[in-house]
Amino acid sequence: MSVKALIVVDIQNDFLPGGPLQVPHGDEIIRPVVKLIEDTEQNWHRVIMTRDWHPYDHISFARTHKKPDFSPITYKSVIPNDDSTKQGTLWPVHCVQETRGSQLADPIAEEQQKLGCKIVNKGYLADREYYSAFSDIWNYHRTELNSYLDSHHITDVYVVGLALDYCVKHTAISAAKRGYNTYILKDYTRAIHSDPESMKELQKELSENGVKLI
Numbered sequence: 212m213s214v215k216a217l218i219v220v221d222i223q224n225d226f227l228p229g230g231p232l233q234v235p236h237g238d239e240i241i242r243p244v245v246k247l248i249e250d251t252e253q254n255w256h257r258v259i260m261t262r263d264w265h266p267y268d269h270i271s272f273a274r275t276h277k278k279p280d281f282s283p284i285t286y287k288s289v290i291p292n293d294d295s296t297k298q299g300t301l302w303p304v305h306c307v308q309e310t311r312g313s314q315l316a317d318p319i320a321e322e323q324q325k326l327g328c329k330i331v332n333k334g335y336l337a338d339r340e341y342y343s344a345f346s347d348i349w350n351y352h353r354t355e356l357n358s359y360l361d362s363h364h365i366t367d368v369y370v371v372g373l374a375l376d377y378c379v380k381h382t383a384i385s386a387a388k389r390g391y392n393t394y395i396l397k398d399y400t401r402a403i404h405s406d407p408e409s410m411k412e413l414q415k416e417l418s419e420n421g422v423k424l425i
C-alpha cells in the first residue's frame with residue numbers, strides 16, 4: 212500500500228514575479244497547487260509546505276560577500292576534516308526570516324492554516340547553502356522533513372513548487388535517495404531556466420536519480 216505525501220516547495224513571495232529572486236510565471240501555479248491540495252481523490256496522507264528561511268547575513272547572499280548578484284562562489288565544506296568544495300551562485304537577498312518576502316504566497320498560507328499543514332524551514336544556518344528541503348548541500352545538517360515523513364509512514368512523495376531547477380529538483384533527488392517513491396508533478400512547478408537544453412539536462416539528472424517527472 213502507498214502512503215502519499217505532497218511536498219509544496221518554497222511558494223514564497225520572494226520567488227514570485229516582482230520578487231528579488233523571481234521564478235518566471237511562478238504565480239501561475241498557485242491556484243492549481245491549492246486545487247491539488249484539496250483534491251480528495253489524491254488521498255494525501257500529509258501535505259507539507261517548505262520555506263527557504265534565511266538569516267539576514269546568509270552565506271548565499273551576494274551582499275554578504277559584497278559581490279554582484281549571481282556571481283559564482285566556491286563553498287568550503289562545513290564537515291570537520293573534509294576538504295571538499297562545491298560551486299554555487301550568490302543570490303540577491305531573499306527569504307529573510309519573518310519578512311513579507313519569506314511568507315508563503317497568501318493562498319498557500321491560507322491553505323496551510325486551514326488544514327494545519329506541517330511547515331518545514333530550511334536555510335536557517337547562516338554558514339551553509341541549502342537547496343534540498345531535507346538537508347544542507349553537504350547533507351550534514353538535516354531538517355525535520357525526513358523524520359516527519361517517517362513518523363507518518365510515508366512511502367510516496369510528490370513534489371511541486373519553486374523553483375523546478377533548484378529546490379524542487381534537489382528535494383526530489385534527496386527523497387529518492389532516502390528511499391521514497393518520488394515524483395515531480397511538472398505542471399505544478401516553474402523553473403528559473405526553462406529553455407529546452409536546461410530541461411533536457413534536468414530530465415536526465417532526475418531519471419538517473421530515480422525521480423519520475425510526470
Ligand code: VGL
Nearest residue numbers: 221263302373374377378
Ligand atoms: C531557491 C535559490 C536560492 C529555491 C532558494 O527555492 O529554488 N533558489 N534559494
Ligand code: ZN
Nearest residue numbers: 263271306334
Ligand atoms: Zn535561498
